[in-house]
Amino acid sequence: MQELDYKSIGMRIRAARKSKGWSQDEAASRCGISLSFMGHIERGTRCMSLETFASLCDILGAGADELLWGIVHPSQSVLEMWSLPEKKKKKDGVRTDNYAMYVKIMRSVAEIMNESKDSE
Numbered sequence: 001m002q003e004l005d006y007k008s009i010g011m012r013i014r015a016a017r018k019s020k021g022w023s024q025d026e027a028a029s030r031c032g033i034s035l036s037f038m039g040h041i042e043r044g045t046r047c048m049s050l051e052t053f054a055s056l057c058d059i060l061g062a063g064a065d066e067l068l069w070g071i072v073h074p075s076q077s078v079l080e081m082w083s084l085p086e087k088k089k090k091k092d093g094v095r096t097d098n099y100a101m102y103v104k105i106m107r108s109v110a111e112i113m114n115e116s117k118d119s120e
Contacts, residue, residue, distance in 0.1 A: 005044075007043070007044030008044070008070070011042070014042040025038075031055045033048075033052060041056075
């Protein structure tokens with residue numbers, strides 16, 4: 001079994017907190033822990049309970065794998081977007097599907113990459 005690296009976990013928690021634009025005090029308050037304990041968690045100098053860890057995952061909107069191991073899983077909405085095409089109809093009667101959206105995105109990316117090559 002892989003050993004937990006509390007310093008790395010703390011760094012990932014700090015990064016997730018900062019991405020929300022929160023101070024340590026705000027995150028600690030939302031999680032129901034002291035500012036001092038939040039600092040220890042982010043530095044990896046103290047271990048937290050499972051309840052505190054679950055609360056941090058919840059308030060930060062991060063998965064356990066992301067905070068523990070740095071493994072980010074795509075959100076459900078991203079998975080749904082790239083799922084097999086689903087035929088839908090807009091109000092104006094024009095058919096849309098996820099595959100068509102995928103093709104448009106890929107064409108846009110290709111155009112940007114080609115423009116970047118041309119300017120070199």
